[in-house]
Structure formats: C-alpha cells, structure tokens
Amino acid sequence: RKEVEQDPGPFNVPEGATVAFNCTYSNSASQSFFWYRQDCRKEPKLLMSVYSSGNEDGRFTAQLNRASQYISLLIRDSKLSDSATYLCVVNGNAGNMLTFGGGTRLMVKP
Amino acid sequence: SAVISQKPSRDICQRGTSLTIQCQVDSQVTMMFWYRQQPGQSLTLIATANQGSEATYESGFVIDKFPISRPNLTFSTLTVSNMSPEDSSIYLCSVLLGTEAFFGQGTRLTVV
Numbered sequence: 001r002k003e004v005e006q007d008p009g010p011f012n013v014p015e016g017a018t019v020a021f022n023c024t025y026s027n028s029a030s031q032s033f034f035w036y037r038q039d040c041r042k043e044p045k046l047l048m049s050v051y052s053s054g055n056e057d058g059r060f061t062a063q064l065n066r067a068s069q070y071i072s073l074l075i076r077d078s079k080l081s082d083s084a085t086y087l088c089v090v091n092g093n094a095g096n097m098l099t100f101g102g103g104t105r106l107m108v109k110p
Numbered sequence: 111s112a113v114i115s116q117k118p119s120r121d122i123c124q125r126g127t128s129l130t131i132q133c134q135v136d137s138q139v140t141m142m143f144w145y146r147q148q149p150g151q152s153l154t155l156i157a158t159a160n161q162g163s164e165a166t167y168e169s170g171f172v173i174d175k176f177p178i179s180r181p182n183l184t185f186s187t188l189t190v191s192n193m194s195p196e197d198s199s200i201y202l203c204s205v206l207l208g209t210e211a212f213f214g215q216g217t218r219l220t221v222v
Contacts (some may be wrong), residue, residue: 017176032209034207034209034210036211041218043202043213043214043215044153044211044213046210049198049209087152087153089211098143098206098211100152100153100154101152102151102152108167
C-alpha cells in the first residue's frame with residue numbers, strides 16, 4: 001500500500017462546477033498535511049496547508065479527518081486556470097521528510 | 111519564501127555518460143532535498159543533502175549512482191552517473207522553510 005494515495009483522475013469538469021478530491025495516508029503518526037499544485041511542466045507549489053480544524057482560502061477548502069486518515073480538497077466555482085495536478089503531501093514523523101501522493105489531475109473546460 | 115535556481119532545465123544525454131544538476135538557493139538552508147519525478151508519477155525522494163556531511167539516500171538510491179555535493183548552505187549538485195534510458199525523468203531540488211517546500215524549476219533529462 002502506498003503511503004499517500006490519490007485518485008489520479010483526470011477529473012473533467014465544466015467551468016463553475018464544484019469538485020472534490022480525497023487523499024488517504026497510511027502513517028497514523030503523520031503531523032502535517034498539505035495540498036500542492038503542479039502545472040504542466042512546472043514545479044509543485046504550495047496551495048494550502050490542511051489543519052485539523054479545516055482551512056478555507058477563497059474557493060478552496062481543505063479538511064483533515066485523522067480518524068479515517070484522509071484529507072480532502074474542495075474547489076468551488078472552478079475556473080479554467082484551476083486546471084493542474086493537485087498533490088497531497090504528508091509530513092511524517094521522520095523529521096522533515098515529505099511524502100507525496102501520485103497527484104490528481106483536474107481539467108476544467110469551458 | 112525561497113527562490114531556487116536549477117540548471118540545466120533540460121538535457122538529452124547519451125547512455126553511459128553522466129550529468130550534473132546544480133541548485134542555488136537565495137538563502138542559507140540546512141537541508142536540501144533531491145527528488146525524481148517520472149512521467150505521470152509523483153515525486154520520489156532520492157536523498158537529503160546536509161552541508162558538511164554525506165547525503166542520506168532513500169531506499170533504492172545509492173551514492174555511486176547519484177553522488178551529491180553540498181559545499182555550502184546555498185548550493186548543491188546531484189550527478190546522475192552512467193546513465194541509462196531508465197534514468198529519463200525530471201529531477202527536482204527542494205528546500206523547506208518552516209513547513210513549506212520550495213522547488214527548483216526541474217531538470218528534464220532524456221537518455222538516449
């Protein structure tokens with residue numbers, strides 16, 4: 001079993017739609033959780049951190065369920081510019097090591 | 111934030127040769143990380159480079175194949191040695207500031 005698992009997609013949605021991604025992690029001792037965005041042929045960049053109390057930033061909402069060991073990302077009112085791969089990232093208990101999920105590809109169409 | 115300059119951005123290399131990738135960070139950092147990202151896949155950590163000590167390699171990666179230098183707190187190199195087509199991939203360096211990871215622009219390597 002992979003340490004961090006994501007549905008690879010692609011998720012094809014129309015502009016304005018709401019889309020949600022889930023991610024599961026295997027290490028129950030994981031401390032920190034993040035969503036990164038990676039555009040085609042670019043490096044990953046931090047989208048948002050995921051806190052136990054949930055985190056909202058504009059159209060983006062991230063939530064953490066420690067009991068079930070999953071993380072979610074909700075995107076409302078999708079824009080064409082949201083098309084990218086979204087990486088679920090977990091920081092375990094081994095110092096600063098980050099573990100990346102395989103990524104979920106989102107394509108927003110007009 | 112951190113700005114990382116990584117080069118080369120891409121290269122096409124003959125099998126059996128070696129390529130050295132460089133990363134320069136605009137601030138001093140204790141650890142630098144080297145990742146590999148194969149097409150359509152996520153990032154796999156190759157090794158962690160600390161200044162003044164040998165790099166720590168992850169399972170499946172060895173120093174003879176991926177020697178790393180870390181001469182100071184702002185610079186690191188990764189060499190891909192004796193390349194084969196299976197080494198074709200994107201290689202990324204990264205640093206952590208707090209809990210946020212910053213990446214170089216990546217090196218797209220094709221081995222023919």
